[in-house]
Amino acid sequence: xxxxxxxxxxxxxxxxxxxxxxxxxxxxxxxxxxxxxxxxxxxxxxxxxxxxxxxxxxxxxxxxxxxxxxxxxxxxxxxxxxxxxxxxxxxxxxxxxxxxxxxxxxxxxxxx
Amino acid sequence: xxxxxxxxxxxxxxxxxxxxxxxxxxxxxxxxxxxxxxxxxxxxxxxxxxxxxxxxxxxxxxxxxxxxxxxxxxxxxxxxxxxxxxxxxxxxxxxxxxxxxxxxxxxxxxxxxx
Numbered sequence: 001x002x003x004x005x006x007x008x009x010x011x012x013x014x015x016x017x018x019x020x021x022x023x024x025x026x027x028x029x030x031x032x033x034x035x036x037x038x039x040x041x042x043x044x045x046x047x048x049x050x051x052x053x054x055x056x057x058x059x060x061x062x063x064x065x066x067x068x069x070x071x072x073x074x075x076x077x078x079x080x081x082x083x084x085x086x087x088x089x090x091x092x093x094x095x096x097x098x099x100x101x102x103x104x105x106x107x108x109x110x111x112x
Numbered sequence: 113x114x115x116x117x118x119x120x121x122x123x124x125x126x127x128x129x130x131x132x133x134x135x136x137x138x139x140x141x142x143x144x145x146x147x148x149x150x151x152x153x154x155x156x157x158x159x160x161x162x163x164x165x166x167x168x169x170x171x172x173x174x175x176x177x178x179x180x181x182x183x184x185x186x187x188x189x190x191x192x193x194x195x196x197x198x199x200x201x202x203x204x205x206x207x208x209x210x211x212x213x214x215x216x217x218x219x220x221x222x223x224x225x226x
Contacts, residue, residue, distance in 0.1 A: 004155075033213065042116075042202050042216030043156070056213065091155055099144050099163060099206060101214065103155035 004104035006092050012110045013082055020078045021107045025094030032075050033101065034067055035091040036060065043091055049075060082111045114139040114205045118217035125224055127195055133188040133220045135203030145186040146204040146214065147177055156202065162186065173197070198224045 005024040013019050025032050030051050035043035046065070048056040051072035061067075064082075069075040079086055089108050093101035119134040137143065144163050148156040160171025167179040177188045186203060200219045206212040 006155075035214075040218070042204070042218050043214070044216070045213040048213060093156075099146070099161060100158065103148075103157070105153075105155045108153070 004092055004094050004102050006090075006104035006107050008107055009105065010108045010110075012112060015084060015111055016081055018078065018080045019082060019109065020076055021090055021092075021109075023075045023077070023092030023094075023104060025074070025092070026102055029094035029096050029102070030072065031095045031097075032069055033093045033095075034075070034077050035093065037089040037091060037106070038087075046077075046090075079109075082109075084111045087111045114143060114207065114215045116203050116205050116215055116217035118201075118203055118220045120220050121218070122221045122223060125193055125222065127224055127226050128192050130191050131189065131193050131197075131222065133201050133203075133222065135186045135188065135217060137184050137186065137203070137205045139184075139205060139207065142208040143205045144208055144212075145177075145179060146206075147171065147175070147186075147188050148202045148204060148216075149173075150200045150202065150219075152199075159188070159201075193222070193224050195224050195226065197222055 032049040034046040037043040049069040089106045093103045147159040204214040
């Protein structure tokens with residue numbers, strides 16, 4: 001058990017480009033969450049998977065955002081046509097119960 | 113819907129002094145309560161959680177928190193802080209239903225100086 005792994009740790013992209021982040025949860029965890037954290041704020045919920053099913057999406061998840069979890073294992077979060085306002089830390093977490101998340105170290109996105 | 117208010121954005125304290133980080137929450141249903149710590153450029157680490165039972169919860173690194181239902185508070189305390197406790201601390205709440213996402217406060221930066 002190596003914890004929740006996120007890749008890349010840092011991503012700098014030009015406005016308008018597409019980016020994709022990957023999250024590998026703890027292997028026995030069937031629940032996976034994506035959160036976004038902007039500077040000076042607490043994390044905000046983006047989306048939730050139970051196994052491969054995406055069960056909830058936040059209003060924050062605009063049409064430019066899409067997340068997948070094929071086969072209920074790793075997950076990807078894609079942002080299309082990035083904007084400067086997308087600059088943030090993107091955090092992935094996993095759990096087996098409705099509490100006690102384990103968070104990854106996050107992917108810091110900078111849109112220039 | 114729930115909300116969390118962390119009353120202090122920064123708390124400066126000297127090493128070996130006691131500290132309390134304040135957290136109030138709002139919810140129309142029963143909740144679980146959590147404190148997380150975040151070191152620079154890292155993810156969040158769970159310090160402690162309240163699910164049910166004793167209102168005094170002990171966590172890692174010598175931290176403890178007390179759930180007060182009447183005051184809807186869940187303040188975090190440590191009797192003697194170390195330089196290494198310098199970090200951002202987040203209070204969070206989730207509903208006690210089948211699954212529920214976490215709602216976080218804006219965080220409190222604990223600054224420990226020698």
